[in-house]
Amino acid sequence: MNILEVNNLSKSFELHILNGKKIEALKNINFNLKEGEIIGLTGKSGSGKSSLMKCIYRTYLSSSGQIIYQSADGPVDLAAADDHRVISLRKTEITYCSQFLSVIPRVTAVDVVCENLFRIEKDKDAAREKARQMLEQLGLPAELWDAFPVTFSGGEQQRINIARAIIAPPRFLLIDEPTASLDQRTKDVVIDMILELKNNGTSVLCISHDEYTLQRLCDRRIDLKFGEIVEEELAVE
Template identity: 75%
Template sequence: MNILEINDLSKVFNLHILNNKKLEALKSINFTVEEGEIIGLTGKSGSGKSSLMKCIYRTYLASGGQINYRSINGMVDLVKATDHEVIELRKNEITYCSQFLSVIPRVSAVDVVCENLFKVNTNKEAARYKAKGMLKQLGLPEELWDAFPVTFSGGEQQRINVARAIITSPRFLLIDEPTASLDPKTKDVVVDMLLDLKKQGTSILCISHDEYTIEKLVDRRINLHMGEILNLN
């Protein structure tokens, strides 16, 4: 059974500073995601990968088409859903992990990882225990656990970002470049964590330029080229 069905999706940006020039970032996108499937979203820089992910997460409102998501409470078209419905889905089912960590000032690494878990689980100590286990698995030095991630290296921030996204075992995960700044050993840990999530039933859409990650992780690829799907296999 599919969890997501995208029909004829388009996204046009109006570039106000360029005399309302229109930029067609996504054109007639059609695909489905099965439950428990990992799809790799590939394509050159500027091909529309992040825009597609942001349309699904509703950071961007699509210009046309449908994004039918099968939630635990029934079908929702994420293009037409109310803001309230979107907020509930983000809280309970759909998680988005951007390419870079948006750092929260003066919050410890452990508590940044716990952010989504704190929203649904009031037992803070149990949440922190889980977060520490993940940070240990990801090889983040223990002396950094209580430090503020603002000064962390790119790879350290990326590990915090990934841990924060997967700690709640979301039903549907949108993840943008999870391994870009990681060394090979840590890449393997992240890939294994994502495969573990899949075993628990999570469906994943993963953007990556990293052929190694794609090879090990995905069931199927969708390749974008100038806003259109080039091949489905």
């Protein structure tokens, strides 16, 4: 079954400061994502990868086309659904992990990681224990667990961001460059964590420039060029 069907999706931006010049970031995009599948989204900088992900997560409103998502309660067109429906899906089913952590002031690393988990795990100590285990697996030094992530390094913040996105396994995960600033060992830990989610049924769309990550993670790749799909290929076994 397809969890996502993107039909004739286009997105353009009108730049008012340039007398209404139009940028066509996505042109007539068509693809499906199967339940439990991991698709790698590739393409040069500026090819439209993040725009596509943001249209699906509804950070951006699409200009035309459909994004049919099979939610637990039936199909929803994410290009047209009302904001309440989108917000409720974000709380329960769809998680977006951006490349950078948007830091929340004066919340400890462990509590940042627990944000989504606190919604389903009412025992806060149990939730925090799970977060600590995850941060330990990701190699984040124990002295940072109760510190504020605002001063953390890029790779440390990225690990907090990933832990936060997957500690409560989503049905559908959108993840932008999960391994970009990580060393090889941590990269493998993150890849293993995402593969474990997949084994438990999560469907994943993952932007990456990293050949190793794409090879290990993806069932299929979609390559974008100037806002269009140029190639769709199965991963080489």
